[in-house]
Amino acid sequence: MEEVAVRAIDLASRVHEVLAVQAVAFGLSNDEVAIRTQVVLRHAAYPGVRALGAFPPGGELVGFTYGMPNSREHWWSSVIEPYLVRAGNDEWLDDAFGVTELHVRPDFQGRGLGRALITRLTDGVPQHRSILSAVEGPSRARRLYHSLGYVDLAHSVRFLSAPTLYVVMGAPLPLRGPRPAFPGDTTAG
Template identity: 60%
Template sequence: MPDDSEVTVGPLDLAARVDEALAVQAIAFGLSAEEVGVRRHIVLRHLSYPGARALGATTADGRLAGFVYGMPNDRAHWWSTVVEPYLRNNATDHWLDDTFVITELHVHPAFQNRGVGRALITTITDTADQPRSILSAIDTESPARALYRALGYVDLARQVHFPSAARRYAVMGAPLPLLRRDPADPR
């Protein structure tokens, strides 16, 4: 994927473009073909949940450079059942209620560090009816975690273990709307 294309953020029919989105995720996140196959079923199931929606960052020729999807959180969903004990231990489990969860956000490496991830997450959360957002990210210092912090996300729980993941995660939450970067700030 060339790195000189501009992208446009807008609605994405994720079910129709799930394989293309997962190809972006596989490159950005380092997934194996087996992991992609498992995630395909998960994404399609998530899209059936009430309020689930997706946005894509597409190039001028229609290729997907990044995507985000999320939904209103439901404590009965698998993700919530895993993170709830960690949040409860930190007295932050109320973040699971009346919250828009960012389920996945991935940008192809050729388009990273250009504001694409920021545009995707702020655009999708700007349309949320909930007063806050929650997400999980690998619990290490990374450009993704720095972006989330710049948008107002704070750590609610760390060292969260998902049964299917080798790495530990942090659960982060932010009030909505997300913070916007001051144009005078060079970061």
Template identity: 60%
Template sequence: MDEVRIEAVDLAEYAAAALDVQAVAFGLGPEEVALRLQIVQRHADIPGVRAFGALHDGVLVGFGYGMPNDRTHWWSTVIEPYLAANGHAAWLDQAFSVTELHVHPRYQGIGLGRALITTLCAASALPRSILSAVDRETPARALYRSLGYRDLARRVMFPNTLLPYAVMGAPLPLAATRPGGRPNGVPRPAPRAPFGPP
């Protein structure tokens, strides 16, 4: 079995495959997948967007993408009041926003999320990074903390979502990519039951 490779991908070209991974990871239905696909396709045209995929035998099994944050974008307008209330509104400027980061459940737990986000953020020359994550203790939140992210705002409610989110921020480069940080290698995945495209 070949190793999983982390490589730069064209976001527009891989949008559908990325949404397949996100659908399985988040349990999304067809309508939500269609809506999110339109958003990803729009993001693909934004200047400065960067995307990386985790590819195993040519199949996308994880992905992450982001872009320089823009206060006029929808996400920023939603989180700005929460950040301002906590004295962190300045984090919206000169920040690389990690827009999406997902790994197929069958490939979780082997370091792909860490490899994707560190590679993604290493490609940015900006001094800091921000992201949002479901506001509960999950492996993703633990990963972000291990990379130097800290909570900037909690109980953030996005329109049409039921779960509260946390907004997190970290200085760049991330802790794992600084001298003496944790290595960023991607191991060979353990044998798993065969499955169709993620």
């Protein structure tokens, strides 16, 4: 198996690379990539944002994750809050680190990169829990999140820009389970 290094990245300067990975992993159209470019650039300027990338020896980005301390003023929080309130879980919006995106190119999936990226991203943050949203229904991503201690907090969440339904998930920090070792592991940045 090819060695892959996991290391901190500057999200703004790598916006086109991360969106190229997300487009392949998540099936985004060119129009969706253009919209998400602006969103990622806005997120990159938020206080406390952390971003990691996965790089094989050739140096091309094959996976990434980023997140930030959650704020009830963020757009995402304003969308999920009513769903969490209905489920009796709105306290998860506070003292939480939000995992905004986590994507690995399909040809690099199944190697522990997703687990390494999300655990490195959340390790050492001052918040006591993590929240994220994932496409509702069975998936490799949802199995990973459950194995790390995430539980479903709200179902059938609708984002206006997305045709599919989502689930909001949360886990206490630190995440449970093994931390795969990858060369170049760093979380500073």
